[in-house]
Amino acid sequence: MTITITDFLVAFGVAFCGWALQTSVSGITRKTVARMQKRYGPKWYQNFRDIFKLLNKRAITHGWVYDFGVIMALAGIIGTAMFTPVANIVVFKGYDNFFVFVYLFAVGMLGMAMSASGSGNPLASIGVMRALTQMVGYEVPFMVIVLALIHVRDTSSISALVDIQQASGWNLVVMPIGTIVGFICLMGMLGKKPFDTYIAPAELASGPMVEYGGKQLGMLMIMHEIATFVEISLFVNLFLGGGSNILEFLVKYFIVYTLASYVSNVLGRFKIDQVVTFYYKIPILLALIQAGMLVIFGWGV
Amino acid sequence: MAKKANIKKDKVKKIVIDKSKSIIDAPSGMFSDKINEPFAHEMIVSKDRSENLTPKQRKRKWKSMANYFSANSLWMLMYCTGCCAIELPQAMTSRYDMERLGMGPMATPRQADILLITGYLSLKTLRRLIYTYEQMSEPKYVVGFGPCTLNGGIYHDSHAVINQLDQYVPIDLYIAGCMPKPEAVMNGFQDLIDLIEVGEATGWKDYHARYEWYKQNQKEALGEVMIHDEFHE
Numbered sequence: 001m002t003i004t005i006t007d008f009l010v011a012f013g014v015a016f017c018g019w020a021l022q023t024s025v026s027g028i029t030r031k032t033v034a035r036m037q038k039r040y041g042p043k044w045y046q047n048f049r050d051i052f053k054l055l056n057k058r059a060i061t062h063g064w065v066y067d068f069g070v071i072m073a074l075a076g077i078i079g080t081a082m083f084t085p086v087a088n089i090v091v092f093k094g095y096d097n098f099f100v101f102v103y104l105f106a107v108g109m110l111g112m113a114m115s116a117s118g119s120g121n122p123l124a125s126i127g128v129m130r131a132l133t134q135m136v137g138y139e140v141p142f143m144v145i146v147l148a149l150i151h152v153r154d155t156s157s158i159s160a161l162v163d164i165q166q167a168s169g170w171n172l173v174v175m176p177i178g179t180i181v182g183f184i185c186l187m188g189m190l191g192k193k194p195f196d197t198y199i200a201p202a203e204l205a206s207g208p209m210v211e212y213g214g215k216q217l218g219m220l221m222i223m224h225e226i227a228t229f230v231e232i233s234l235f236v237n238l239f240l241g242g243g244s245n246i247l248e249f250l251v252k253y254f255i256v257y258t259l260a261s262y263v264s265n266v267l268g269r270f271k272i273d274q275v276v277t278f279y280y281k282i283p284i285l286l287a288l289i290q291a292g293m294l295v296i297f298g299w300g301v
Numbered sequence: 302m303a304k305k306a307n308i309k310k311d312k313v314k315k316i317v318i319d320k321s322k323s324i325i326d327a328p329s330g331m332f333s334d335k336i337n338e339p340f341a342h343e344m345i346v347s348k349d350r351s352e353n354l355t356p357k358q359r360k361r362k363w364k365s366m367a368n369y370f371s372a373n374s375l376w377m378l379m380y381c382t383g384c385c386a387i388e389l390p391q392a393m394t395s396r397y398d399m400e401r402l403g404m405g406p407m408a409t410p411r412q413a414d415i416l417l418i419t420g421y422l423s424l425k426t427l428r429r430l431i432y433t434y435e436q437m438s439e440p441k442y443v444v445g446f447g448p449c450t451l452n453g454g455i456y457h458d459s460h461a462v463i464n465q466l467d468q469y470v471p472i473d474l475y476i477a478g479c480m481p482k483p484e485a486v487m488n489g490f491q492d493l494i495d496l497i498e499v500g501e502a503t504g505w506k507d508y509h510a511r512y513e514w515y516k517q518n519q520k521e522a523l524g525e526v527m528i529h530d531e532f533h534e
Contacts, residue, residue: 030400039398046374046403053370053414058439060411205408213411213438 003092011082011091018081018229019222023047025254026225029261036265047225054218062119062211069115070216074223076108081226084233087243090159098146098156101234108227109135112208112220119211127207130198130272137279138188138195141287145178145185146238148291152298158234162242170241178290179239181283183260188279189231192264197272232257364500371414371440372497373403375490378413378437380430383420384480385446391483392490402490410436415493418472420480421449421456422463428528431519434470441505442473444493446486451475468518471504 027044034041043049061067083104085096113132116124149171150156153164165171172179188195198207212220236242236252243249270278293299354362379389393399393406407413410433422430434443445466448454453464466472473496476489496502508515519526 034398034400038395040401041398042400042403049370049374049403053374056367056370057414060438201406201408206412209412210409211411213409213413217412 007091008082010089012078014084014086014089014091015078015081015226018084018086018233019226021250021253022225022229022232022257023051025257026228026261029258032258033261033265036262047221051218051221054221055215057214057218059214059216065118066115066211067216069111069113069118070212070219070223072111073108073115074111074219074226076104076106076111077223077226077230080104080108080230084230085159085162085237085242086233087246087249089246093159094157096158098150098158098238101158101230105227105230108223112223115216116208116211121211123204123210124208127198127200127204127210130204131208133272134188134195134198134275137276138185138283141181141279141283142185144284144287144291145175145181148294149175149178149238152294158237159242162237165241166244171239172241175239175290175294177286178294181287181290182235182239183256184283185279186231186235186256187260187263188275190228190260192260194264194267194270195275196264196269197275200269228257232260365498368498368500372494374414375402375404375442375494375497376407376412376414377404377417378407378410378415378433379417379419380426380433381417381419382422382426383447383449385419385449388446388480388483388486389417389419392486397483397487399487399490402487402494404490410434411438413437414440415442415444417444417446418450418466419446421454421459422466423461424463424523425461427463427469427519428523428526431469431526432528439505442493442497442502443470443504444489445472445475446481447476447479449479454479463522469515469522471507471515473502473504 024044024047027042027047030046031041031044080101083092083096083100090096109131113128116128149161153161155161155164168174191199198204199209200207204210209217209220232253235256236249240252240256243252379386381389391397399405410416414437416430416434416437418430434441445451449456449462450466450472453459453462456462457464463469474489474493476485478485481489493502516526
């Protein structure tokens with residue numbers, strides 16, 4: 001398959017629309033959460049205002065590692081978003097492999113870790129260390145589930161998995177326990193409570209973000225929105241059958257993000273050791289049971 | 302054609318130089334790093350897109366856009382020194398809901414836009430306040446709560462408390478009351494938003510323009526602004 005310049009433009013379009021979508025959706029969620037707390041809440045486009053305000057501000061620098069890491073993080077995440085299959089838009093056909101996401105996502109995260117460490121603030125280093133520790137926690141149960149899925153379906157292409165689900169039922173029905181584990185791991189990936197140990201504003205002064213202000217913080221906010229878009233899309237594609245058209249995909253996307261936010265808003269924060277112990281107790285057990293049911297007994301396949 | 306372009310460039314440069322004479326009246330230099338050349342960058346970038354506008358109109362357009370975003374997304378850093386701080390939780394939570402104005406608390410000075418000074422300042426905390434203020438990225442605004450920041454309030458004759466805060470850092474807005482009620486706090490924030498939107502909250506430019514004066518006052522009060530302890534060396 002040849003990749004033309006049009007493909008790249010469409011892929012950039014996917015990344016940009018993903019950013020705009022996620023920024024709007026999180027704004028709507030801020031509003032509805034405010035209503036749940038009997039407040040009025042901000043305008044739905046408040047997150048856009050925040051980002052543009054930050055890009056308007058003057059920036060300081062803590063050295064070239066600090067600046068370069070931010071650009072690397074943003075570029076890595078935009079690169080990941082370009083591969084994301086959205087409904088029937090699959091830009092780079094044959095390259096939308098699950099492992100491409102795993103590796104490309106790490107580029108963005110490492111960029112951010114590098115930049116945060118480059119700022120020289122000890123709280124940033126603690127935040128980065130906690131983020132990586134938490135990653136060790138949620139990656140294992142998530143990988144167990146996804147590898148079992150890939151084993152029974154005999155493909156690791158996201159769009160192929162979506163096609164199988166469109167034909168023979170969503171993975172939510174085929175592997176309900178696995179979907180629950182996937183959702184718990186998604187909460188960890190998004191850094192939603194109770195898994196927001198590495199941000200922890202009252203404890204670590206927002207962790208890796210402690211030294212960021214102005215343009216760099218604006219770029220990191222854009223990066224955060226696109227990363228959320230990629231993670232939620234991955235969950236929708238893997239467990240909820242993607243979407244046969246854009247509207248279906250958007251509805252599923254909205255439901256998953258809103259649910260994650262609502263769950264996050266009624267819970268407190270775990271300590272970092274509690275996060276890892278939690279992931280290594282309940283989700284990993286459920287994941288192993290589900291993998292056994294799928295791989296050994298072939299239930300639901 | 303080339304000649305025409307050259308002339309235009311010259312015009313743009315000339316205007317920039319003219320405007321830079323009065324630093325306080327100059328528009329906020331949002332992409333520019335030097336205070337003396339506000340908007341030099343924008344004017345050249347935006348020239349092709351809005352050819353019909355005069356440079357002055359173009360500058361005003363950019364400025365008003367920047368002011369709109371700055372005004373409607375204010376992130377606070379609360380320097381809770383005195384009793385007025387107790388009025389902020391009500392203003393922040395469900396009863397008065399500060400978030401509908403786009404405001405919210407932030408964890409560090411680097412991320413924040415406005416610095417709230419809630420009450421009296423002892424000489425010891427003034428040093429930390431100056432450090433904090435200088436760490437914030439521009440444009441930045443300062444709000445003083447109660448009479449203690451204005452004239453010393455009930456602590457006016459204390460040996461350890463400064464009386465007039467605006468001699469040390471520029472204040473954009475005072476909120477009256479001892480302590481100000483949450484209604485007054487919300488009203489004050491709405492006033493600050495209006496001031497920023499019309500571009501009149503220019504304390505941070507004043508700090509640049511009269512930096513020596515502020516430094517001298519700080520030195521007179523503190524002897525030395527530098528902090529010597531285990532966290533700052």
